[in-house]
Amino acid sequence: MTDSNDGNGGTGAATASVSSSSGRAGMQLGYTPLYMQVRQQLLDKLISGEWQPGTLLPSEQQLSVQMGVSQGTVRKALDALSADRIVVRHQGRGTFVAEHDQRRTLFQFFKIADDKGDRVLPETVYSQLKRAEPSASESRLLGLRPKGDVWRIVRHRALKGRVMLSEQIVLSADRFPGLDVHVPLPNNIYELYERHFVTTVTRAAEQLRAVAASAEDADVLGCSEHMPVLQIDRQAFALNGALVELRRSRCLTEQFHYASDLR
Amino acid sequence: MTDSNDGNGGTGAATASVSSSSGRAGMQLGYTPLYMQVRQQLLDKLISGEWQPGTLLPSEQQLSVQMGVSQGTVRKALDALSADRIVVRHQGRGTFVAEHDQRRTLFQFFKIADDKGDRVLPETVYSQLKRAEPSASESRLLGLRPKGDVWRIVRHRALKGRVMLSEQIVLSADRFPGLDVHVPLPNNIYELYERHFVTTVTRAAEQLRAVAASAEDADVLGCSEHMPVLQIDRQAFALNGALVELRRSRCLTEQFHYASDLR
DNA sequence: TGTCCAAACTCTTATATAAAAGTTATAGGT
DNA sequence: ACCTATAACTTTTATATAAGAGTTTGGACA
Numbered sequence: 001m002t003d004s005n006d007g008n009g010g011t012g013a014a015t016a017s018v019s020s021s022s023g024r025a026g027m028q029l030g031y032t033p034l035y036m037q038v039r040q041q042l043l044d045k046l047i048s049g050e051w052q053p054g055t056l057l058p059s060e061q062q063l064s065v066q067m068g069v070s071q072g073t074v075r076k077a078l079d080a081l082s083a084d085r086i087v088v089r090h091q092g093r094g095t096f097v098a099e100h101d102q103r104r105t106l107f108q109f110f111k112i113a114d115d116k117g118d119r120v121l122p123e124t125v126y127s128q129l130k131r132a133e134p135s136a137s138e139s140r141l142l143g144l145r146p147k148g149d150v151w152r153i154v155r156h157r158a159l160k161g162r163v164m165l166s167e168q169i170v171l172s173a174d175r176f177p178g179l180d181v182h183v184p185l186p187n188n189i190y191e192l193y194e195r196h197f198v199t200t201v202t203r204a205a206e207q208l209r210a211v212a213a214s215a216e217d218a219d220v221l222g223c224s225e226h227m228p229v230l231q232i233d234r235q236a237f238a239l240n241g242a243l244v245e246l247r248r249s250r251c252l253t254e255q256f257h258y259a260s261d262l263r
Numbered sequence: 264m265t266d267s268n269d270g271n272g273g274t275g276a277a278t279a280s281v282s283s284s285s286g287r288a289g290m291q292l293g294y295t296p297l298y299m300q301v302r303q304q305l306l307d308k309l310i311s312g313e314w315q316p317g318t319l320l321p322s323e324q325q326l327s328v329q330m331g332v333s334q335g336t337v338r339k340a341l342d343a344l345s346a347d348r349i350v351v352r353h354q355g356r357g358t359f360v361a362e363h364d365q366r367r368t369l370f371q372f373f374k375i376a377d378d379k380g381d382r383v384l385p386e387t388v389y390s391q392l393k394r395a396e397p398s399a400s401e402s403r404l405l406g407l408r409p410k411g412d413v414w415r416i417v418r419h420r421a422l423k424g425r426v427m428l429s430e431q432i433v434l435s436a437d438r439f440p441g442l443d444v445h446v447p448l449p450n451n452i453y454e455l456y457e458r459h460f461v462t463t464v465t466r467a468a469e470q471l472r473a474v475a476a477s478a479e480d481a482d483v484l485g486c487s488e489h490m491p492v493l494q495i496d497r498q499a500f501a502l503n504g505a506l507v508e509l510r511r512s513r514c515l516t517e518q519f520h521y522a523s524d525l526r
Numbered sequence: 527t528g529t530c531c532a533a534a535c536t537c538t539t540a541t542a543t544a545a546a547a548g549t550t551a552t553a554g555g556t
Numbered sequence: 557a558c559c560t561a562t563a564a565c566t567t568t569t570a571t572a573t574a575a576g577a578g579t580t581t582g583g584a585c586a
Binding site: 296297298332333334335336339353354355356357 | 568569570571572577578579580
């Protein structure tokens with residue numbers, strides 16, 4: 001902690017053991033509040049895998065003693081992590097590392113809903129995995145080493161017995177070693193990343209376009225060629241901010257739609 | 264304030280003048296924290312139009328005295344409103360009622376981006392307004408009185424000189440009396456709602472589908488018939504939660520796309 | 527007139543304290 | 557075995573206090 005940014009208010013004599021990120025005093029740009037430093041420290045434990053998903057964290061009291069800050073500061077840090085859905089807090093029970101259970105997948109990462117507006121998770125009816133060479137852009141986006149391979153996953157997914165989504169997923173083979181051992185892949189693939197590859201997807205960006213179904217799309221989705229389908233390109237990011245998954249989905253939107261909340 | 268839900272912690276003798284919503288003590292279900300009651304009281308002033316968009320609110324100190332709660336409780340209420348983008352807070356300046364300026368429209372309500380990922384607000388190249396009878400579903404969704412009319416707005420919007428979006432907007436004629444006086448309508452239509460009709464849009468829900476361009480779409484957008492276009496259905500909600508606008512957009516997605524953040 | 531500094535104001539951060547609300551485990555009764 | 561009360565824990569709410577950070581304003585001064 002720098003002298004200028006000590007930030008010890010109040011009357012207590014808390015000897016904060018939290019160190020500032022950039023050492024010198026008299027920092028001109030930026031200034032990191034104590035609770036954000038605490039947030040980052042907690043986040044580091046999650047990134048390292050020291051606290052696995054589902055783990056019960058120490059209580060606010062315990063953490064405040066461990067880290068040498070007040071309970072209120074720990075609370076602000078945990079609230080910030082909670083807002084990013086990185087931890088989940090339950091009054092009376094404690095604070096847990098968020099898991100990729102069905103509900104989270106449904107509400108955070110799956111935006112397809114039926115005409116009543118209910119989110120429905122489709123079942124995987126076909127799945128294929130193979131190792132391949134990445135394209136130039138894939139290699140760049142995923143930050144692969146030269147000659148680094150990728151996994152390519154193709155899945156067909158159905159709702160109410162009707163195949164309505166075809167998706168291609170691209171992953172770094174280095175980050176997901178031995179992924180082929182887990183074939184057949186589970187429907188909830190982010191849970192797999194998290195359980196076996198210390199990779200927690202916390203955030204994703206999607207780009208949507210209306211395109212004409214290719215001959216292959218038509219075959220898979222059981223529609224005519226050139227039928228309008230919704231193309232969804234997704235980039236998924238891990239706890240440390242790294243882009244870890246590329247995905248392209250093509251989706252029929254006759255009985256279903258993509259739901260987006262603007263708030 | 265009920266006895267059971269007094270919630271006066273601390274050592275102070277604050278005589279909270281905030282009244283509980285449901286009177287009897289021993290309430291079984293629900294319990295509204297004091298800061299949420301304060302939030303609602305502040306929100307009521309916004310809904311009534313007593314505090315217009317752009318207004319500087321009283322300071323936390325002043326509000327805490329006025330409402331008979333602590334400054335920290337006012338802070339929690341204002342933070343909650345800030346999270347919903349209903350007010351905007353600036354350190355050193357104060358708390359302001361959020362306005363529908365260009366930036367807000369761009370980042371909260373317009374999700375079209377170019378291939379670099381930059382949000383771009385399209386210009387209106389054609390605009391038409393007429394009074395008409397609502398369909399049954401429009402009447403129901405907008406909560407119109409029997410025989411209540413609607414306004415229908417048709418707009419064509421262009422990016423970089425290219426018409427790429429055609430939209431139809433439906434509004435209650437009762438809620439927007441004399442809307443035709445404001446023809447030609449400004450590009451930022453939510454600013455118009457807010458300035459002249461005490462209607463602040465705070466939240467919207469969108470449903471996206473890929474559909475084939477109709478003959479009319481093809482004419483407007485300058486594409487061939489049956490070309491895949493992105494159809495966006497929007498319901499926009501006001502401060503009090505009422506559905507105040509229905510909108511259907513059809514959008515070319517060759518050079519642009521709909522950007523959705525999953526977090 | 528123009529510049530600089532200090533005061534006064536805002537929100538923000540940080541602390542401490544206390545009580546309420548909700549959960550879980552334990553002990554004791556029927 | 558089952559239910560109940562209780563104790564011990566958790567997060568959540570509410571308060572008070574103090575100092576930091578950022579903005580605006582007004583006055584001293586050149």
